[in-house]
Amino acid sequence: MEIVGSSKIRKDAFDKVTGKARFVDDYKRGDELYAVTFRSPRPHIKIISIDTEEAKKIEGVAGVFTYKDIPGVNKVPLVFDDYPFLAEDVCKFYGQPIALVVAVSKEIARKALKKIKLKYKELPAVFDPLEAMKKDAPKIYGKDNVFRAYKIRKGDINRGFKEADVVIERTYRTNYQVHSYLETQGMLAEPSIDGSITVYGTMQCPFYVLDAVSNILGIPQSKIRVVQTTTGGAFGGKEDVPSIVAGHAALCSFLTNRPVKLIYTREEDFDSMSKRHPGWINIKIGAKRNGKITAIKVKYVLDGGAFATLSPIVLWRGTVHSTGPYDIENVWVDSFAVATNKVPCGAFRGFGQPQANFANESIIDELAHELKMNPLELRKKNFLDIGKKTATGHLIKESCGLKKVVDKITKISNFNKKWKDPQNKKGRIRRGIGIATSFYGVGLGAEGKFLEKAGAHVQIFKDGSVLVAVGNTEMGQGAFTVLTQIASEILGAPYEVVNIIEPDTTRIPDSGPTVASRTTVMSGNAIINACKILRRRIDGVVRDIFNVRGKVISKNGYYYAGGKRISYFDAVKECYNRRVKMAEQGFYRVEGTTFDRKTGIGDAYFTYTYSCMVAEVEVDIELGTVKILRFYSGHDIGKAVNPKLAEGQIEGGAVQGIGYALYENLVLEEGRIITNNFTGYIIPTIKDIPDDIRVVIVEEKYPNGPYGAKGLGEPPLIAAAPAIANAIFNATGKRIRSLPILPEKIVFQE
Ligand code: MOS
Numbered sequence: 001m002e003i004v005g006s007s008k009i010r011k012d013a014f015d016k017v018t019g020k021a022r023f024v025d026d027y028k029r030g031d032e033l034y035a036v037t038f039r040s041p042r043p044h045i046k047i048i049s050i051d052t053e054e055a056k057k058i059e060g061v062a063g064v065f066t067y068k069d070i071p072g073v074n075k076v077p078l079v080f081d082d083y084p085f086l087a088e089d090v091c092k093f094y095g096q097p098i099a100l101v102v103a104v105s106k107e108i109a110r111k112a113l114k115k116i117k118l119k120y121k122e123l124p125a126v127f128d129p130l131e132a133m134k135k136d137a138p139k140i141y142g143k144d145n146v147f148r149a150y151k152i153r154k155g156d157i158n159r160g161f162k163e164a165d166v167v168i169e170r171t172y173r174t175n176y177q178v179h180s181y182l183e184t185q186g187m188l189a190e191p192s193i194d195g196s197i198t199v200y201g202t203m204q205c206p207f208y209v210l211d212a213v214s215n216i217l218g219i220p221q222s223k224i225r226v227v228q229t230t231t232g233g234a235f236g237g238k239e240d241v242p243s244i245v246a247g248h249a250a251l252c253s254f255l256t257n258r259p260v261k262l263i264y265t266r267e268e269d270f271d272s273m274s275k276r277h278p279g280w281i282n283i284k285i286g287a288k289r290n291g292k293i294t295a296i297k298v299k300y301v302l303d304g305g306a307f308a309t310l311s312p313i314v315l316w317r318g319t320v321h322s323t324g325p326y327d328i329e330n331v332w333v334d335s336f337a338v339a340t341n342k343v344p345c346g347a348f349r350g351f352g353q354p355q356a357n358f359a360n361e362s363i364i365d366e367l368a369h370e371l372k373m374n375p376l377e378l379r380k381k382n383f384l385d386i387g388k389k390t391a392t393g394h395l396i397k398e399s400c401g402l403k404k405v406v407d408k409i410t411k412i413s414n415f416n417k418k419w420k421d422p423q424n425k426k427g428r429i430r431r432g433i434g435i436a437t438s439f440y441g442v443g444l445g446a447e448g449k450f451l452e453k454a455g456a457h458v459q460i461f462k463d464g465s466v467l468v469a470v471g472n473t474e475m476g477q478g479a480f481t482v483l484t485q486i487a488s489e490i491l492g493a494p495y496e497v498v499n500i501i502e503p504d505t506t507r508i509p510d511s512g513p514t515v516a517s518r519t520t521v522m523s524g525n526a527i528i529n530a531c532k533i534l535r536r537r538i539d540g541v542v543r544d545i546f547n548v549r550g551k552v553i554s555k556n557g558y559y560y561a562g563g564k565r566i567s568y569f570d571a572v573k574e575c576y577n578r579r580v581k582m583a584e585q586g587f588y589r590v591e592g593t594t595f596d597r598k599t600g601i602g603d604a605y606f607t608y609t610y611s612c613m614v615a616e617v618e619v620d621i622e623l624g625t626v627k628i629l630r631f632y633s634g635h636d637i638g639k640a641v642n643p644k645l646a647e648g649q650i651e652g653g654a655v656q657g658i659g660y661a662l663y664e665n666l667v668l669e670e671g672r673i674i675t676n677n678f679t680g681y682i683i684p685t686i687k688d689i690p691d692d693i694r695v696v697i698v699e700e701k702y703p704n705g706p707y708g709a710k711g712l713g714e715p716p717l718i719a720a721a722p723a724i725a726n727a728i729f730n731a732t733g734k735r736i737r738s739l740p741i742l743p744e745k746i747v748f749q750e
Contacts, residue, residue: 207512
């Protein structure tokens, strides 16, 4: 291989660093209108009336729309259909959309917004998921406020605890995390000449947006075109919620017959868009003296917010991974996604795993402490490996590089020596080291398998340039670069002449969402399936020209066969002369994942990525501040298609994980977010992250992945917080069981 495995320059690098890239708010149509959103002023209300007459009278206002103006169905289509595009008789969270104002300028639209008169009655609200689960709690969803519950029952939990020499039980909590993408949510919708509608915007999942626009307008999907514009970060925050923004923009455009832009301010983005779920996790774990874990019992509660959105699926991923990358015979898990009167939570890098992983990897350290064992040795006694089974009973048969990753990371960090002998155990400034591990099911898994597919269209032009269309999106993660490399490798076309067009729902079949670290495997395989057909045709022409049989090899822009060579460009020209079909479709889908909802047993995902992180910290025990001195992050990803990009993903995940562990603190009062911008909500800057982030990549090939690749997008964040918490314990003897680890928690804990 010459292209796959080499660190090609990102396809989007030049446009992004020079400012040439156009984000949705950069598009100008000349005759566009601007929409703004009128939102619930309280966390739980019964709407008595919405009076829009005064607002409509303001000059320059083109329309004020409520649910009554929706020609289609007033439901955001997702796992459940509980979330209305615009509120009808109740609002369940502060900031829930009620009406839309469209005007010739943003300023006029905002002025008109203030003239909308809402009469309402306050309803009792509940903000804590454990409170919401109680019998007499205000009802937000169904009879019990539970959106979804899962369980895992493996082995005999009572026998497992009886066999244990040591049993401990602890409770952990995690707070929200905000995606902090630099580009806020935004859409531009415009009517097209044939009566259809086009929606441009920042998004991860064009096909979710397509479903949403079709729903709200009540028009066929073939009359809608959704195009992703350059997307300034997402991290899960542009998975489902762009459907709401797009639905609103499309509604306004449809009703005014004009292009309409809807761009969120930072504050309204904070107030109303999805977040990482706060989590509550209780774990009981038992082990033999020698460190073999005999039983684990987990209760996992996610604070879902006012509507279900993706909570059921986030909960499922969290549940399947909640006992960590360990082979444990007796497992009992109960998990719940619960409704509260707060902003709906959704997808965020790790998708239900970071919360559970913080608890699980913290209690492993606590167990090691009780057993007076080195936490690395305890982990090694229990790790998953080929021939071992996950919590859901999935027998690992291939591609498990966990031990390799752990060995490399602990070697380069000198973990054992530093852990045994933390420097500066006394005095104000103390140093320590901590470790955490994780595994990550690649793709949507058994509970999302009906979406697990992807399409690709590959076209080779007369001049040899290649255009690839895929249904998955680039959001900064490097997908288009990696996918280009795969196409280029198979076709034998130079990397520079292969390009990917922006995702467009009219060009490509539904490829599922761009989430769950699935794009390299899914779109990569779809591209391979298309390119293989094209390559076979080219090879046939090459053999024919040289009048030889046997294999055609591509290298450095040439095809070689029978001792002769022809350049890629000449070969393509010859294909055109012979009227060879030079465009092809590819499709890929995954079969075989299973999950039994009664027992929680099944082969939950098609493959897993394995990770290990080590943090070295310096703690000021008077101020409670934590400095990360060095951070080590290793991952078995099957194959690094582009090692530099993989390294970038891993470093980015470390930074986001450090923010989650130490700084990011969303504060709410009565369901309203107080820290709703970057002056109140602190994310790490370059000053807060270690100079030294060391990356390890292990390549245990996944046979069905493109060139053996698995997935990498999310794992680099997951184990960061527990590695840091464990390092703080190693340095100070203080065990912090809630995130973020704010200075006051360290100072005031005994
Ligand atoms: Mo992702 S958090 O599955 O967009």
